[in-house]
Amino acid sequence: MLVLILLAPLLAALVIFALRRAPEVLALFAAALGLLGAAGQMFAVSSGVWSTAVLPFLPDMPIRLVATPLTAILSLVVATVATFVLLYAVGYMRHDPQRVRFFGTMLLFVTAMQGLVLSGDWITLLAAWELIGFASYLLIGFWHDRPGVAAAATRAFLYTRSADLGLYIGAFLLIGVAGTSEISTTLATTGTPALIAGLLLLVAAMGKSAQVPMQDWLQRAMAGPTPVSALLHSATLVAAGAILLIRTAPMLPAGALVVIGIVGGVTAVITGLIALAEKDLKRLLAASTSSQYGLMLVAIGAGAPIAALLHLISHAAIKSSLFIGAGVFQHDRDGTGMESLAGAGRARPGIFAGFALSALALAGIPPLAGFFSKDAVIAATLASPAALWLVPLALAATVLTGAYMGRALRILWAGAAADKTEPAPLMAAGLGALVVLAAVLALSFGPLERLLGVDMAEGGLLAPVLGLSAAISGLVLGWLITPARLLGPIFGFAQRGFVMFGGMDALVARPALAIAAACERLERWLYDLVLGFGRLNLSLGWLAQKIDTKGIDRPIFGLVRRTINTGTRARKLQSGFIHREMALAVIGMAVIVAVLLAAPLYS
Template identity: 70%
Template sequence: MIWLALILLAPLGAGLAIFASRRAPGALALAGAVVGLVGALGLFAGATGGATVSASLPFLPGFPILLIANPLTATLALLVAGVAAAVLTYALGYMAHDPERVRFFGTMAMFVAAMELLVLAGDWITLLAAWEMIGFASYLLIGFWHRRAGVAGAAMRAFLYTRSADLGLYLAVFVLIGAAGTSEISATLVTTGTPALIAGLLLLVAAMGKSAQVPMQDWLMRAMAGPTPVSALLHSATLVAAGAILMIRAAPMLPPGALLAVGIVGGITTLIAGMMALAERDLKRLLAASTASQYGLMLVALGAGAPVAALLHLIAHAAIKSSLFLGAGIFQHDRDSTALEDLAGAGRARRGIFAGFAVSALALAGLPPMAAWFSKDAILAAALASPAAPWLMPLALLGSLLSGAYMGRALRALWSGTDSQAREPVPFMAAGMGALVAAAVVLGAGFGPLEAMLGAVADPKSWIVPAMGLAVGLGGLALGWSLAPARLLGPLLTPARNGFAIAGGMDALVARPALALAGTCERLEAWLFAAVLSLGRAGLATGEAVRRTDREAIDAAIFALVERIFLMGGRVRRLQSGLIHRELALAVFGIALVIGVLLAAPLYR
């Protein structure tokens, strides 16, 4: 129980402390990540013996918040914590002079806590809450430099694309809870028949959005507008990994029809996104497209019925891709650009960083003895043994070939040129990257014990699968190093650079309608606001008119009447002088007036 608390509360507490104190944000964020890593290590150590730890908190009637740490979720929690600690170490150097460090490190810490909550969630309600939190945090982080041109639009597109696909997760959760009568994830995974098929396809839609699968692959490259540590974390162990993690956890429930759909979507994505990466002229966008392609390979493994192979590649890819992004950030730091043309020769100026980048690139291409060699072989073996092998195997091989090709192209671009100028030391950045490069090299040695811990049956592999994997990896590297993208892709070069968008792609399907609806709502709100203001102004004008009428007409008339009465009273008062001779004179005058009236009255008859 203490390990669960450390994993979740350490980064969450660090984030809250950063926003509250606004002091030493980098140190606090890293401390929270390290404490969380200690907790993840303790949890994983317990899981290696088969122990399952759970915690339940009261929430809705019949639907408590449930956290569960079994061998799978403990492995995922350790992956998130390890990558986060390395990336935050790197960020100490990368963000050292940024005036918004508090906002950056505070949001990063909260992001890590939300992702840990997602992987440890034991019920769908908690998973949905964590899913929402990582989506919001990623929006804030992608748009961190929102004052720069294009950044706000990139964050908006990432948010819209993933949010539109998230509807699949909500509907799938409704189906599963309705079928099982409980929100506990393990209990819903025994669902069979039509509900399982519908839920599986809906979960695939959600995973397609988060993991940038065809046709929603474009947003991931636009997300490169954020800081490099954000890109490294998003692409390796958090936001983009969430889709693959969701499908891996749901794999026991998926019927054959859903598995085939998962495999086909992944296979098409690994091919399409691989060509997009090969055609890219920007290093970070190349790596982003590569991420979509690699997650496509994971879905191929899931479609072939091998979720453990997908998990192994998720782990290998997390270390490899985060180290590649961190290396790209150092080169960007030197050249103030990520365009491959501007980075020509950047590797010569930082040979140590280039060596680490090259090791990770070779690992991604699937060369032995590094981690992805083991995981890609497992994927190829699963695809070959699958009933859908005629579909999945060619796509997996082509995706692996493209992995080598675009990494070979990136290596050549960084090494070509003659820049040998000395650069300032970047110790924190180099340390964070170095730890991940080392993980990319050695993690494969632990995959065998991990498979045993997860209860996976290791199929005996013939020599043909490793031979094919090695051949396509080396062949791809050679092609990418020696041939230009125009020669490799031919007429597909322009469509690849345009993201293979058809009829405007997801911009036309999601972004533009959403923005048009938002614009309509904004105009309606403006009209309502103007109408309310007009009513308010009319009310004020009416009140002013009433006030003037009351003051200038009614009050004035009353005051004038009162004044005249006072004047008349004053005049009448003069008649009441108290002098007897005046009184007698008035009496005589009055009598005479009455007599005169009486005498004159007959004359008018």
């Protein structure tokens, strides 16, 4: 089963690249096989059979895949969403000449994601993590000929890769402490190493899950095709960060949990505000993704990783159906700007109904899935020791969720449905299936909790009442009041994506550029220094040369002088390039000598 889940998409991708024809059929077939494998896996695990597969790789570091209830559930989620998104993509990409590349890369991505979800070993996880990043780079940059797309893809890759630093160091730290790279064993780590590793993993998760201050790349990544957004930014790429934390949650000490919760809460609110002020539907959805993952981090921080898992599952179905709906409207109106989409919903009542149902689910209206998972999150925050911080943040995020979804619905509905549209059966089928999932998924939560052996704390009536009232008030606000009035003075600020918190641009990119400039200055200064140092010698040399050329050469060997002037090679050598470089080498030697002589002081 484990091998089937991974190999079906991988082989199909290779076959697609090799044959270069019929990519849709192959992709759907592989996705269906993978789904079958994941379902069988789930069935096996639920009847108590946990399995492990070990494939040889590096010495002492094999590829280890494990099927536990947690990994099996996640794998099933990934396989399900991937299947429906691919179904939808067949319709969406119908006219694209690059379908082979698209479906091949999508399947590679699915392979990497399944590898990440099922990995039982840090090295496997690292490799899958990097592969996901790379495949997403390819997918976001799929339309690399269009302006700005390549830059967006590169930015996404660079952001997440910088954050990977945390994963590398955290993983190696855990391996070093536990002496093995098996994840389940390393989770027994306690004390300071666990705290440090937890915070490092949080950094990695913040990058991948687009948490403040690294949220910016996700919105720009909307430059990719919509199926990519639906797959990557709902259940997979972005989920990797949350999955990492959910899986390592048993190890995380209280200190790390508090930080995780606060990062998540702040993200949930800030990106919620950004979503509310957004002028583009897909970018709104992207910001909302950051916000919802923020809520998951809140749940993890509150000590209830299972609540985070439930929200992750319901969000996966909801968000992919929202993206798919947005993609249909995008096809109709050739864009996702809010103004151009006005009334697009009225032209396609069926699609709009699906979109609206998902939107209500995301806002948290019963009996849709989002209500129950959000309820679980809020209940977890109420029970947490850091409730004072987390509850207001979670509730604010819920209000904002309602508000921006309400606003999106209103814009799609109000306005003239001018255009007549061609039917899109495949896209509608993918959307319909996901919407049904989004609606009824809650039925599975009970069995899932039992399977994971966790009994969610029943928070009484307080949590659902709080959550529901927040959601409804948000929806009403969003429907009735324009964001400019709702947000007041911070509207413009939010619209620019909170430049102050503006993520890496302010935190990393600009300092990096400044350091680069400083380096350049330093280098020039070094050259000048060396030059000044050697000026005496050089001027002596010049003097000698002058005497040579003026006093002797010119009167006697004018011809020779001209030869010297034209011999650029010789001049270049004499002009001191090597001298300068040698001098730099000597400075380097001096530094090394100093370090060595100081050895008794530190060793």
